[in-house]
Amino acid sequence: MDRWRHNLTMLFRMLVPEHYRWPATDIWLPGKRELHLVGSIHMGTRNMMPLPPQLLERLEKADALIVEADITGSASPFTYSEAQPPLAERVDDATLQQLSRLCDEMNLNLAQLEALPLWQIALMLQAQQAQRLGLRPDYGIDYQLLQAAQAQGRRIIELEGASEQLDILKTLPENGQSLLADTLEHWHTNARLLQTMISWWLEKPPQQSRTALPTTFSTELNDLLMRQRNQRWNSLLRALPPGRYVVAVGALHLYGENNLPELLRRR
Numbered sequence: 001m002d003r004w005r006h007n008l009t010m011l012f013r014m015l016v017p018e019h020y021r022w023p024a025t026d027i028w029l030p031g032k033r034e035l036h037l038v039g040s041i042h043m044g045t046r047n048m049m050p051l052p053p054q055l056l057e058r059l060e061k062a063d064a065l066i067v068e069a070d071i072t073g074s075a076s077p078f079t080y081s082e083a084q085p086p087l088a089e090r091v092d093d094a095t096l097q098q099l100s101r102l103c104d105e106m107n108l109n110l111a112q113l114e115a116l117p118l119w120q121i122a123l124m125l126q127a128q129q130a131q132r133l134g135l136r137p138d139y140g141i142d143y144q145l146l147q148a149a150q151a152q153g154r155r156i157i158e159l160e161g162a163s164e165q166l167d168i169l170k171t172l173p174e175n176g177q178s179l180l181a182d183t184l185e186h187w188h189t190n191a192r193l194l195q196t197m198i199s200w201w202l203e204k205p206p207q208q209s210r211t212a213l214p215t216t217f218s219t220e221l222n223d224l225l226m227r228q229r230n231q232r233w234n235s236l237l238r239a240l241p242p243g244r245y246v247v248a249v250g251a252l253h254l255y256g257e258n259n260l261p262e263l264l265r266r267r
Contacts, residue, residue, distance in 0.1 A: 022052055023197075023205035023251050027264045032242040036062070037261055039205070039251030041197050042071075043130045044139030048201050051144050055246075059148055063243035064155040068250065069162045071137075072146045084115050090175070091118070098184050106132065119169045119176025122183040126190065133194055141201070142248045159233050159249070168224070178221055186216040197251050211255045227258045234263040 018026060023039030036058050041048075050056075059065060087096060087110075099121070103110045106128050113121045137143060149156055160168075172179055183190070193214055200206065217225065230253055237247065253260045 019207065020052075020054070020205070022055060023200045023254060024055075025254065025261050027261060029238060029240075029264065033240050034244045035237060035264070036244075036246045037254060037264075038141065038145070038246060038248045039197075039200065039254040040067075040141040040145070040248040041135075041194075041201065041251055042140045042142060043127070043135035043137050044141060044144075044201070045134050045198060046136075046139055048141070048198070049139045049144060051141070051148065055145075056148055059145065059154060059246050060152055061244060062154060062246045064157050064245055065145055065149040066157045066159060066237070066245050066247040067142050067146060068159050068248075069165055070146060070156055070158055071140075071143055071162070072150070082117065084117055084175070087114055091177070091180070095181070095184065102184070102187070117170075117175045118180040119172050122176060122180040123169075125183055129187070129191060130194060133191065135194065135198075145246070145248050157245075159236055160229075168229075172224070173220075178218055182216060182218055182221060186214075189214045190216050200251065206255060213252065213256050226253065226256075229253070230258055230260045230263055233260060237264060 025037050027035040027037060029035065038055070084090070087099070091099070099113070100110055102108075102125060103113070106125075108128065113124070116124070146156065148154075169176065169179075193216060196213075215222075233249065233253075237245075249260065
């Protein structure tokens with residue numbers, strides 16, 4: 001009877017889904033588990049603060065906030081340090097010239113990147129690009145949700161944690177050469193994608209989880225950073241005890257092929 005009632009409820013909610021003014025969707029799993037999946041942006045603009053009152057109300061009624069990692073007190077991948085060979089020995093001349101041009105454009109000192117892993121250089125360039133677009137970590141959605149959860153006394157659950165995320169980056173082939181290559185190749189596309197995701201919070205979010213998005217990852221990286229992580233999170237979320245949960249993950253995990261909501265809706 002409970003299974004039948006759950007299936008009937010799921011069918012109704014799929015036919016008449018609730019729409020929010022932020023990127024989000026609701027998932028109901030068997031065993032009285034309600035998930036409010038929020039498409040987070042890890043760096044935001046000043047006008048993305050404060051969070052919508054309705055979202056804070058959802059959090060206040062939740063049993064826990066679930067995030068990729070608790071960034072309010074975790075180690076940052078930007079502080080990771082492990083000596084590397086000179087850049088000229090790790091990348092080709094064309095890549096080195098492109099890096100040099102970008103550093104000049106963003107007032108970065110190429111010598112400061114010289115001894116960093118390639119994945120860390122890619123992340124630093126991405127963060128610098130976001131800052132030039134007016135984004136700041138303190139205005140990020142997951143950071144704001146974490147601050148609110150702590151103020152409300154909500155439990156915080158990590159899907160990965162900073163150390164696991166760092167391990168993923170450290171296992172990238174050739175020290176993250178593909179991530180750096182993708183960052184350089186899709187530099188302008190990534191800027192447009194950031195602006196699109198900001199508009200989801202300030203204007204109107206997508207209504208379909210299969211919304212087509214520009215490609216900024218190679219097939220290999222997309223499999224490692226998106227598809228495999230979505231599959232792991234799907235298993236972790238299905239193992240939750242009964243309760244209400246607000247789940248904040250990167251907005252790109254909610255849309256496109258093999259997105260997290262799609263996996264959770266499968267039997």
